Amino acid sequence: SSQTITVIKGDGIGPSIVEAAIQVLDKVGCNFNYEYVEAGLTALETTGELLPQTTLDAIARNKITLKGPLTTPVGEGFTSINVTLRKKFNLYSNVRPVISFKGTKARYENIDIITVRENTEGMYSGAGQIVKNEGELAEAMSVVTREGSERIVEFAFELARREKRKKVTIVHKANILKSTSGLFLKTAREVALRYPDIQASEMIVDNACMQLVMNPQQFDVIVTTNLFGDILSDLCAGLVGGLGMAPGANIGKDCAIFEAVHGSAPDIAGKNLANPSSVILASVQMLEYLGMKDKAEKILAALTDVIASGDRTTRDLGGSHGTTDFTAAMLERL
Ligand code: NAI
Numbered sequence: 197s198s199q200t201i202t203v204i205k206g207d208g209i210g211p212s213i214v215e216a217a218i219q220v221l222d223k224v225g226c227n228f229n230y231e232y233v234e235a236g237l238t239a240l241e242t243t244g245e246l247l248p249q250t251t252l253d254a255i256a257r258n259k260i261t262l263k264g265p266l267t268t269p270v271g272e273g274f275t276s277i278n279v280t281l282r283k284k285f286n287l288y289s290n291v292r293p294v295i296s297f298k299g300t301k302a303r304y305e306n307i308d309i310i311t312v313r314e315n316t317e318g319m320y321s322g323a324g325q326i327v328k329n330e331g332e333l334a335e336a337m338s339v340v341t342r343e344g345s346e347r348i349v350e351f352a353f354e355l356a357r358r359e360k361r362k363k364v365t366i367v368h369k370a371n372i373l374k375s376t377s378g379l380f381l382k383t384a385r386e387v388a389l390r391y392p393d394i395q396a397s398e399m400i401v402d403n404a405c406m407q408l409v410m411n412p413q414q415f416d417v418i419v420t421t422n423l424f425g426d427i428l429s430d431l432c433a434g435l436v437g438g439l440g441m442a443p444g445a446n447i448g449k450d451c452a453i454f455e456a457v458h459g460s461a462p463d464i465a466g467k468n469l470a471n472p473s474s475v476i477l478a479s480v481q482m483l484e485y486l487g488m489k490d491k492a493e494k495i496l497a498a499l500t501d502v503i504a505s506g507d508r509t510t511r512d513l514g515g516s517h518g519t520t521d522f523t524a525a526m527l528e529r530l
């Protein structure tokens with residue numbers, strides 16, 4: 197194909213796992229062109245900017261981006277690059293699936309949950325950030341709109357319908373956050389009525405955390421606001437063996453960024469320890485988005501087999517091998 201993919205290798209473990217994913221994509225004959233650009237700490241060091249204009253231009257031009265995790269330096273003046281990217285390209289849905297793979301150290305089997313996280317507003321709106329009284333008082337604004345709620349809930353129900361799923365759970369905290377979460381819930385209920393073929397249920401976020409740990413198999417598709425979605429998706433990753441198994445797609449009207457759920461993992465960076473499955477699974481999401489279902493299934497089957505066989509898996513999965521061995525096992529299967 198003549199599809200060009202923008203690639204941001206990212207910081208920390210990013211380059212090693214993104215390179216693994218690209219080897220896998222090439223191995224199944226995707227024939228993508230790759231345009232490599234920088235963001236994050238790597239970009240700051242070489243260009244003086246966390247998010248150079250050339251990077252933004254490439255993301256806009258090619259529409260499809262595969263991205264490694266980025267380190268946002270902690271400290272004043274640095275807004276999260278991820279939050280910026282999601283807002284700038286209006287990538288309003290963050291789709292984070294987790295599925296059980298046999299052969300991990302996960303506590304559960306038969307998990308198949310997709311968290312659909314609102315990606316541009318809520319507590320991450322960035323609005324009204326004020327520190328007052330010489331640092332004694334801090335404020336930030338949660339912004340929820342009907343339009344933003346409607347489009348994310350519609351996205352979740354459309355996804356459920358397309359993928360022949362049975363249930364969408366609307367997760368909220370409308371009992372306490374009456375205005376913001378209240379508007380989200382009210383809008384979600386209205387949208388749910390338009391999908392009589394899909395079962396809609398509601399759950400308050402704290403109970404959802406407990407239910408996910410006690411009885412995760414009851415969940416199918418979850419739709420929720422930004423902050424809750426961020427937290428619940430890491431919890432879901434924990435159900436299937438950890439962050440190394442969790443991909444995420446940031447999808448807007450005509451632009452998408454595929455990445456891992458996790459960050460740059462400074463504690464294991466440069467040690468050949470990272471599990472590349474997160475970004476490989478993000479590539480699978482990318483192929484599905486591009487309508488390349490056969491290749492997506494091939495990669496998924498190879499990954500399933502590598503993990504099930506315990507052949508050359510990484511430490512987080514219970515194995516004793518590194519990123520490169522794991523990737524080699526994938527490439528051999530393909
Ligand atoms: P993290 O997600 O990088 O790491 C959390 C834990 O999971 C660590 O113990 C790490 O070793 C482990 N882990 C993560 N990915 C793994 C993989 N592929 N294989 C094996 N183990 C893995 O979270 P942390 O340490 O809180 O954040 C580090 C940096 O990443 C921060 O600068 C943060 O801002 C950034 N970050 C970036 C994200 C993105 O670019 N999408 C998302 C989350 C955090």
Ligand code: MG
Pocket residue numbers: 426427430457
């Ligand atoms: Mg997160």
